[in-house]
Amino acid sequence: MGFADAAMGPATFLGEFYPSFWWIPAGVLAAALAIKVPTIIRLWSDPLLRAVGGLLLLACAVFVFVAPSTIGWVNQVTGVPNISAPWVYSLLTAFCGSCLVLIIAWRDGLSERTAATRRATRLVVTAYGGVIVALWVLFALADVPVERTRDLDTYYATTPFMREEILLYLLAHTTAALITSKLIWNWIRTDGLDALLRWGLKFLGLGYALNLGFDAAKLTAVGARWTGNDLDWLNLHVAPALACLSAVSIAVGFILPHAGQYLHDRWRIRLAHQRLRPLYLLMRQVHGSGLPVAWRASAELRLTRRETFIRDVLLPLARRTDERLRERSYAAALDLGCPPERARAVAAAVVILDAVEAPPGAESDHGADTTELLREIGAVSRTLRHPELIREVRARAAAPGDTVAVTE
Secondary structure, eight states, rough: HHHHHHHHHHHHHHHHHHHHHHHHHHHHHHHHHHHHHHHHHHHHTTTHHHHHHHHHHHHHHHHHSSSHHHHHHHHHHHHHHTTTTHHHHHHHHHHHHHHHHHHHHHHHHGGOOOOOHHHHHHHHHHHHHHHHHHHHHHHHHHHHOOOOOSSSSHTTTSSHHHHHHHHHHHHHHHHHHHHHHHHHHHTTTTTOOHHHHHOOOHHHHHHHHHHHHHHHHHHHHHHHHHTTOOOOOOIIHHHHHHHHHHHHHHHHHHHHHHHHHHHHHHHHHHHHHHTTTHHHHHHHHHSSSOOOTTTOOOOOHHHHHHHHHHHHHHHGGGOOOHHHHHHHHHHHHHHOOHHHHHHHHHHHHHHHHHHHSSSTTTOOOOOOHHHHHHHHHHHHHHTTTTTHHHHHHHHHHHOOTOOOOOOO
């Protein structure tokens, strides 16, 4: 078995899997775009957010139109053999230029853009716009009558004008990958990056490193054709496999900082809503009923409604609370080893439970601080999940002659 045959083993498998696998990054990017669309619409004035949305849309188009099945469909619909070639090359070139522009703007921040940053952005837009125009001009001059959906680059590697078109898009792609990789890895080494952003940049760096492997495989296969050799397996099997892996890595890289933050915010809101449940159930006993179910309400609205309900019930209930009991409970919680912040929450939980158990209409002459009770509802609700601690504190904080109800 020769070296080429050995290399073609796993590469052939990945290459054959490539036509269906190519839809995976398209699906990942489409999901990311769907997640970002509401935020983009809501914050349409943010140019960086619009740029991210446009890039995700462009990336989806690249991954859809580069699939062999789509290439054949475009050729058939237009009636022009291989018209997909300049179309796919143009999309890929636009995507590369857009990535480079976005990384420059993302790294520097749109509010802090220097004259050098603006010049770099204009240079990228001009250069890659010129490349796209040249791709269509070269295709119009080339003679490419035989449709090729998988091996066009090597099949027409020696054809006048098409040869120059293939080399042009590969060099533009390689240049963008090199520059973007350098910017990304330099950025990763800076201090103070958010964890999600750092991981997103690492995936982007990996994706562009794989892109360089894709370019190397393509250029090697095309160069072999120029010298009369046959290394088409690099174009047919290795390059597609690297492109698929690169696409997934780049997709994750762009998704992670944005979708990751989105999911983190969703989780934080739902967790806050769930943590308020013990105090909400207690206030519902006082009120006599709870909130009506709102199936279509957003997570933020449900959290706001629950917080408002708790505070609305707590406000009149605060007239029954006893500041002296709160002080004794705070001291008892400290004696039990609770840190000050938790001790305050335990003390608040104790006076709230004492007020709930007080006879209707009863009022205390030493009311507790209403502001603090209303502000600490999250910590108080979490404390209610530890009834053993509350019972121990209530027993220690009971004044002489008081009785402490023991609840299960």
